Amino acid sequence: MKQFALISSVVLISFTLLNCAVIRPGEAGVKQHLGQLQDDVKTEGTLVYNPFTSKVVKESIKINNLELSLNLPSKEGLSVDSQISILYRLKQDMIPSILRNIGQGYPEVITSVFRSAASDVCAQFFAKDMHSGMRANIEESIKSKMDETLAKQGILIEGVLMKSISLPRGLSTSIEQKLQAEQDAMRMEFVLQQEKLEAERKIISATGTRDAQKILAQGLTDQIIKIRSIEAFNKLSESSNAKIIITDGKTPLLINQ
Template sequence: MLFILASLAAIAALFVHINAKKKFNKAEATFSLIGFLVALFIAFAQLFTVIPAGHVGVIDFFGNVSDNTLYPGVNLVNPLANVVKFDARTQELKEEMTVPSKEGLSVQLEISLLYSLSFQNANKIYKTVGEDYVDKIVVPQFRSVVRGVTSKYEARALYTAEREKLAKQIEQELTTLVGPRGVTIEAAALRKITLPPGLTASIEEKLKAEQESQRMQFILEKERLEAERKKIEAQGISDFQKIVSQGISEQLLKWKGIEATEKLANSPNSKIVVIGSGKEGLPIILGGDK
């Protein structure tokens, strides 16, 4: 529309300029010339459009939407067409809602959805949904999916590590619904969960009991392993003693006794050595300096 108005203004200014020159009216001719140049510049500028970074443009020519989308930067377009600009950057949708659990309990949930518009499918979503696609498809589908998923889980699952699994399921189901329309789901994060007070206390007690049970199992397993270690150690000592006892003979003992006697006899503390008077014929050592 602006292109048409600027073009008409340029034609009118040119017409005034020509008439002013014929009448030798220099002031009117000068002003009309300036008006002509300004209007011509405005009309020429309509041949180009600037798409900001992180945005995408859709060309709507009197209801005929082009299959080609405009990417960030300067783009040459039909001056008579309307360029609709969409924000394709990551957007955050925050929702606070009351959702049902598998047991039928009401849970207060605060959840964030990160999504973005696909560059390639911007024209599709403009043709099928419109510029307010967030309010028409993203928000309703998001709320519906969250309630549907939470109803499959017990309330305690929202309070434990299973919440990550729940969030992932919300993301997957929502992607199935709005992904083909041109909306990319990046993440669904559970920010805050408020359970009924009595249920919260019950869950905390149960988790505490489970942790205590796991701790006792760890202690029992540790004691079992320690008992097993001692058993193996005792078995090793027993086997060693058997091997040593089998290797010691009467002749070896006598020989070791003779060697010990020789060492004692050579010791400066030895006094009297009686040969052959001891048990098994071993020497007897009597006396000795302290």
């Protein structure tokens, strides 16, 4: 009797463990009973179910990265090779609706929506714009257009990143030459600006020297020259060294001995 009870307990515990689904962080689980998805969404924990009539469908609610390689059309009709990353996540409370309406193949739906949105947006821009500061505008426009279709389905687009853009060889060379010419022009403009500033500095310096000399010349009256001469004689008289002073009575000329 005791053995039977022990065996029954082990079987019961094993059966209970087999009926528990573990939902890890970043996941959401939905119970499907007799083929019908329930609306209750479980996150981070265990979900008990009857394996004979039910199962648990798990989906990631983290931000996922969908990598694509495709050709994008440009306004001038060129084909631009590109590497694209689409960052998306599923809205947690809409996972049952996503599984009912789209199924677990929603990455293919995201890809299809992206291709349509990218074609519409990129056709409004020149190929060179995809390789310049306009890239951020193109990415944001594609994201907004995708949101119009996918957000109401429960798929949130976090970002569209154009990681790599390969322009046609001839166009790429032309853009590089243009950028080099612009850099050379900016460098020359800087040099000319520096030369101009240096010339202005020299003019200001020369003007200041001229004005100082003019002011000094205007201030040297006979009376001031006489006073300065007397001051010079006084300083010479204080010296103990022998000196020969030649003067006309106005200004001294000193000869050291």
